[in-house]
Amino acid sequence: MAVETSADIETSGVDPDWAKIRKRFPVLENKTYLNSCSYGAMSTDVREALYRYIQDREERGTDWDYWVGRNESVRAAVADFLGANADEIAITTSASASINSIASAMDFTGRRKKVVISAFEFPTDAQIWYAQELRGAEVVRVPERDGYIPVEDFESAIDDETLLVAVTHVCYYNGARLDIPAIAEIAKAKGAMMMVDGFQGLGTFEFNVRRIPVDFVVGGMLKYLLGSAGLAFLYVRDELIEKLVPTVTGWFAQSDIFAMDNTRYDPSPTARRFETGTPPVPNSYVAEASLGIIAEVGLPAIEHRIREITAEIIAQAKSAGYTLAVSEDPERHGALITLRAHDEDAIVEALAAEGIVTSCRAGNLRISPHFYNNGDDIDTLFGALRKHAHLLV
Ligand SMILES: Cc1ncc(COP(=O)(O)O)c(C=O)c1O
Numbered sequence: 564m565a566v567e568t569s570a571d572i573e574t575s576g577v578d579p580d581w582a583k584i585r586k587r588f589p590v591l592e593n594k595t596y597l598n599s600c601s602y603g604a605m606s607t608d609v610r611e612a613l614y615r616y617i618q619d620r621e622e623r624g625t626d627w628d629y630w631v632g633r634n635e636s637v638r639a640a641v642a643d644f645l646g647a648n649a650d651e652i653a654i655t656t657s658a659s660a661s662i663n664s665i666a667s668a669m670d671f672t673g674r675r676k677k678v679v680i681s682a683f684e685f686p687t688d689a690q691i692w693y694a695q696e697l698r699g700a701e702v703v704r705v706p707e708r709d710g711y712i713p714v715e716d717f718e719s720a721i722d723d724e725t726l727l728v729a730v731t732h733v734c735y736y737n738g739a740r741l742d743i744p745a746i747a748e749i750a751k752a753k754g755a756m757m758m759v760d761g762f763q764g765l766g767t768f769e770f771n772v773r774r775i776p777v778d779f780v781v782g783g784m785l786k787y788l789l790g791s792a793g794l795a796f797l798y799v800r801d802e803l804i805e806k807l808v809p810t811v812t813g814w815f816a817q818s819d820i821f822a823m824d825n826t827r828y829d830p831s832p833t834a835r836r837f838e839t840g841t842p843p844v845p846n847s848y849v850a851e852a853s854l855g856i857i858a859e860v861g862l863p864a865i866e867h868r869i870r871e872i873t874a875e876i877i878a879q880a881k882s883a884g885y886t887l888a889v890s891e892d893p894e895r896h897g898a899l900i901t902l903r904a905h906d907e908d909a910i911v912e913a914l915a916a917e918g919i920v921t922s923c924r925a926g927n928l929r930i931s932p933h934f935y936n937n938g939d940d941i942d943t944l945f946g947a948l949r950k951h952a953h954l955l956v
Pocket residue numbers: 656657658659660685687731733735760761762763783795
């Protein structure tokens with residue numbers, strides 16, 4: 564099938580050698596791995612980075628400057644792929660930590676106290692914003708309509724009492740992709756700040772903060788950015804950094820980390836003020852390696868490749884008569900394609916028994932490829948689904 568070739572991919576004149584790249588992900592030799600929305604496959608680069616961490620500990624003992632350097636290198640790499648400056652990036656340990664830091668800096672006592680979220684939010688995002696109701700916020704939740712949320716629904720929810728629009732780019736339970744550039748323009752026009760949770764999208768398509776008027780971007784390394792759990796990040800637009808003073812803080816958020824001043828709070832003038840404590844050192848080694856692969860392959864090639872693979876999944880699902888839980892329009896879905904299931908756990912288990920790794924949420928079978936997948940993976944999946952078709956709608 565078509566997905567195996569890369570001849571039609573235009574990426575600065577160089578077509579990635581997908582078969583060679585695939586070999587850097589050993590799990591693909593043992594499994595049909597289609598669960599990148601949950602956890603990206605581990606590369607040999609990441610494995611080596613983890614060994615290097617162990618080796619460094621054995622050889623160097625304690626070397627804080629070197630470890631802080633690893634964290635700074637991750638900050639620079641994240642800034643690079645978002646089109647931001649390194650000073651606009653905080654390195655955190657989870658999306659929740661990033662969002663909580665911003666939430667703690669928000670003032671809900673003025674006329675603007677609404678936080679507009681969507682039905683597509685990952686639970687942690689929504690829970691953090693609902694928690695702010697204890698501090699005066701008013702959460703406005705935009706519902707979904709048949710698996711999607713059109714821009715008009717945000718247009719009517721955002722008004723001159725909206726302080727922040729905080730929405731996910733790609734929905735974790737059905738793979739729907741919101742029109743973030745359009746929603747961000749509406750937020751801007753109505754004087755509200757805009758946060759996007761890019762966890763399910765970043766690493767699958769280009770996202771440049773200089774082209775889309777977002778104020779905050781939240782993301783993490785463990786899914787399509789191919790790193791590990793325990794390392795996440797936050798972009799904050801430079802004009803906002805010094806206006807926001809988080810009360811969720813710690814020594815790594817201070818102007819001078821090593822001042823060791825326990826008499827006052829002196830937040831950093833950069834986005835580091837949204838960090839808290841000691842960085843997750845092993846995860847920084849991993850992130851350096853995994854962001855290196857993303858940069859090497861390049862987001863235009865990755866995006867194109869994922870479009871080909873997801874189009875093939877949609878085509879095979881339709882020809883088998885399964886029910887898609889997400890739009891087939893590539894502008895309206897991410898790398899995650901979902902099928903309605905009668906018994907979501909049973910279908911995931913049946914596939915696992917055949918060495919196919921998927922996952923489920925909200926009655927949907929989640930199929931989430933990355934650039935390392937190929938046409939054979941999709942054929943294997945649909946061959947197995949045929950045997951268990953009674954578990955699908
Ligand atoms: C959209 C989205 N946001 C956030 C998270 C995770 O948040 P945290 O890093 O706080 O666990 C996930 C998945 O785990 C997600 O899919």
